Amino acid sequence: QAVLTQPPSVSGASGQSVTISCIGNSSTIGARYEVHWYQHVPGTAPRLLIYGNIYRPSGVPDRFSGSKSGASASLAITGLQTDDEADFYCQSYDSSLRTWVFGGGTKLTVL
Amino acid sequence: EVVLVESGGGLVQPGGSLRLSCAASGFMFENYEMNWVRQAPAKGLQWVSYISPSGDTMHHTDPVKGRFTVSRDNAKKSLFLQMDSLRVEDTAVYYCARISRIADDALDIWGQGTVVIVSS
Numbered sequence: 001q002a003v004l005t006q007p008p009s010v011s012g013a014s015g016q017s018v019t020i021s022c023i024g025n026s027s028t029i030g031a032r033y034e035v036h037w038y039q040h041v042p043g044t045a046p047r048l049l050i051y052g053n054i055y056r057p058s059g060v061p062d063r064f065s066g067s068k069s070g071a072s073a074s075l076a077i078t079g080l081q082t083d084d085e086a087d088f089y090c091q092s093y094d095s096s097l098r099t100w101v102f103g104g105g106t107k108l109t110v111l
Numbered sequence: 112e113v114v115l116v117e118s119g120g121g122l123v124q125p126g127g128s129l130r131l132s133c134a135a136s137g138f139m140f141e142n143y144e145m146n147w148v149r150q151a152p153a154k155g156l157q158w159v160s161y162i163s164p165s166g167d168t169m170h171h172t173d174p175v176k177g178r179f180t181v182s183r184d185n186a187k188k189s190l191f192l193q194m195d196s197l198r199v200e201d202t203a204v205y206y207c208a209r210i211s212r213i214a215d216d217a218l219d220i221w222g223q224g225t226v227v228i229v230s231s
Contacts, residue, residue: 002155033216034214034215034216034217036214036216036217036218038156038218040156044223045115045206045221045222045223045224046156046206046208046218046221047221048211048217048218048219048220051211051213051214051217051219052214052215052217055214057219089155089156091156091216091217091218092216093216099158099170099172099173100146100158100161100216101158102155102156102157102158103155104155105155105156
């Protein structure tokens with residue numbers, strides 16, 4: 001079971017918006033460790049989407065945004081496009097396990 | 112272009128060994144911390160190993176401690192993962208990934224992965 005909890009799946013119509021949550025605890029996100037988000041299309045290299053809770057790497061559209069509050073974080077995607085379909089993962093650090101940890105992943109379906 | 116290319120995966124019997132390689136290009140490999148991350152079938156991502164830029168600091172996740180060893184050759188711009196005493200549960204796609212220099216612990220460049228199957 002992943003240390004960071006994500007919903008297994010989300011879906012939205014083309015053009016609409018979705019939010020993916022990432023729930024941690026006092027040893028992870030709540031301990032003020034930063035959260036990063038990745039987009040992964042199976043069979044390809046994962047792509048860094050958001051780093052440092054809220055920042056977008058060069059080339060990532062502003063339709064993607066990150067936020068953090070307390071022991072949880074969220075990824076919001078607006079203006080859904082069919083090629084947004086992928087698995088999305090959050091990542092942080094766990095001070096009790098002393099290891100980097102990922103969420104279980106959320107599969108996005110664009111209807 | 113910044114690229115990471117993994118190789119060395121394959122089918123191996125339980126108890127066997129494999130050595131994965133990751134060839135880096137397009138950036139100053141010797142200045143970057145590197146990780147191995149894996150994804151088992153129908154599972155999420157799991158951090159496996161970390162190595163510092165000089166190679167003098169290494170960390171491994173508990174399930175692989177004592178069996179896997181990460182190393183690097185900066186002159187050859189290559190990262191390695193020596194996997195011994197392989198178990199069925201080590202079956203996964205293995206990715207090498209670069210740690211960003213502007214965001215603590217963020218993995219900003221990933222390879223396409225190499226498949227490891229441990230089965231009798």
